[in-house]
Amino acid sequence: MKKGVKFSNVIIFMGAWSTTKIPMFLFEMGLLGKKFALIRLVLSIIAIIK
Structure with missing residues (x-):
């Protein structure tokens, strides 16, 4: 998040992982x-994708 990543992208990554x-x-x-x-x-x- 400190590097400017969208929160939704973090959620998608964590869910997929x-x-x-x-x-x-x-x-x-x-x-x-x-x-x-x-x-x-x-x-x-x-x-996760939706």
């Missing part, structure tokens, strides 16, 4: 199934 972690995705695939993990990942990315 926190929801698209590969180890968490692999854990979800193993525990909850591939379909669930993919749906959650896609919906998270869509929500």
